[in-house]
Amino acid sequence: MRLPLIIALASAMVLPQAMARAIPDPNQKHAPGNEAPQKPISQAGYSTPVNYQLQCAGCHLSDGTGSKANDTPKMKGFVGNFLKVEGGREFLVRVPGMSQSALNNAQLADLLNWLLDKNGMAGASMPEHYQPYTEEEVARIRKASLLNLPDVRAGLIHQMVEQSIEIDDGMAHPSSDPTPQGSLK
Template sequence: MRRLLLLGLVCVMTAPLVYARAIPNPAQRHAPGNEELQKPISEAGYGVGVNYQLQCAGCHLGDGMGSPANDTPRLQGFVGNFLKVPGGREFLVRVPGMSQSALNNAQVADLLNWLMREDGMAGKSTPAHYQPYSAEEVSALRQKAMLNLPGTRAELIKEMRAQGIAIEDGMSY
C-alpha cells in the first residue's frame, strides 16, 4: 500500500516535467509569411488615424466620445478648449496617454494636429489661430512628468469655466 502511494506521489510530481517544454520553444519556426520581427509602432509608418485607433481608441473610443464610466474624457468637440487656457497646450502633451504612448515625438505632434483639425475630433473647439505642435515641442514637453494630474486638469477646467466655455467633456463633476 505504502509503495503504491509512493509511486502515485512520484507520478504526480514528475508528470508536469514530462509535459513541460521550453517556452518559447527554441525549435519553433515562424509561421510562413511571418518571418520578420514585428516593427515597433514608432517605426511602422502607419497613418495618424491608425495610430489613434491602436494607441488611444481603447480608452477614448474610436470616435473620441470617451467613457465616463472609465473616467476617460470626451475629446470630440471639446479637447481644443484646452488651448484657450494657460498651461493647456502643455497639458495635452503631458497627459500619460500621450506622453507615455509608444509613438515617437513626430507621431504625437501629428496626432495632436490631427485631433485639432476643423474636421477632426476637436472640431469647433479648436481656437481660431491654432499653432500646430512640432516634434521638438513634444520632445521637450513629454519628458517633464506631471505630478498632480487631477489637480492640474481641475485648474484648467476652472479657467475654462471662468471664460464661459461649456464643459462638455462627458465627465461628471
C-alpha cells in the same frame, strides 16, 4: 500528518503545467507568413489616423467619444478647449496616453495636429488661432512628467469654467454638479 503529503502531491500535479506555460519552447517557429520581425510602430510609417486607431482608440474610441465608465474623457468637440487655458497646451502632450505612447515625437505632433482641427475631432472647441505643435515642442514638453494629473486637469477645467466654457467632457454634469473639477477623482 497527511497534509504535507497532500501538498506534495498537489504540487507535483500542478507544477509541470505551470512550468509548461512559463517556459517558451526555444525551438518554436514563427507562424507561416509571420517570419519577419515586427517593426516598432515608431518606425512603421502608418498614417496618423491609423496611429490613432492603434494607440488611442482602445480607450478613447474611434471618434473620441471616450467612456465615462472608464474615466476616459470625451475629446470629440471638447479637447480644443484646453488650448484656451494656461498650461493646457502642455497638458495635452503630458497626459500618459500621449507622453508614454510608443509613437515618436514627430508622430505625436502630427497626431495632436490631427486631433486639434476644426474639421476633426476637436471641432467647434478649437480656438480661433491655432499654432500647430512641432516635433521639437513635443520632445521638450514630453520629457517633463505630469505629477498629480487629477489636480492639474481640475485646475484647467476650472479655468474653462471661469471663461464660461461649457464642460462637455463626458465626465461630469456641470449643471447638476457645481464642482466639475472633481470629475476624475
